[in-house]
Amino acid sequence: MTDPSPPPDAADIMTVVHEAVGGIELEPAEKREIWRFTQRELPYLWSQRTSYFILGSYRDPYIRRLRAVQNELAKQLGAYPFIMGDLLELPTDRLNTFDIMFSLLATYSDYIVGVFEKESGGEAPELGEIDDQPYFDKSYVFPRDYAWATDENLDSTRHVIQAALEVAFADDLSVNEVQSKVGALVDRAQDSGLGINEQEVWDVIDDRTDEGAEPTTYRWVHLNKFRKFEPHDRCFPWTTEDELRTVVDKLPSPTPRPEWEASGAR
Structure with missing residues (x-):
């Protein structure tokens, strides 16, 4: 197999990668695998289609809700909704593969969509990543059974x-x-x-x-992270899968292009 060559914006990509791995020096074989990943997956994010990076648990039954979101978004012309677990994986033993893949995909995606049904598992650190810059401005959260802890009124x-x-x-x-x-x-x-x-x-x-699923409960730290998205109209609670499919419509459509892109932010 021919070794992949660095893409034109290799310097920007490596800046993201070095931040993800804490600045350690990469070995030549590791760089080749990263170029292979970027050549395979990033062109979809650089295309004219609007990309939606969908986060959440891959375990059953939670994965079914991720697929539901993916299917709803895929109905829109010009949308590219994807789940990281479906993509080519980086075969590196020394590096944290998840951090590298997540950072690259989150950086170059147009929007990040987090679907949350519990407070443990891989989606917990993902929530900690997207509630701050550089990803916050393009992130949306869909927490199941969420209601702000201080809201005691039956107003909805x-x-x-x-x-x-x-x-x-x-x-x-x-x-x-x-x-x-x-x-x-x-x-x-x-x-x-x-x-x-x-x-x-x-x-x-x-x-x-x-x-067979009891109501989802969240600790204070999760509640506050969800709460952070609310004033920006980017927190959409749901209870049933049908309701989740409906609230997906609140995400930005494939057009116009996202505001963060016009500002030059990544």
């Missing part, structure tokens, strides 16, 4: 459903007590003018029960 359907899920999965409540408390939640929401019906809430509870 999402908040009512989140509260109902917590009641339904409480260990110390009987079936009758769950039914009574869920009904009371809906009554309170309706009294405050929210257009929601009890069957809508029970449909979500039943779906979550069939799925």
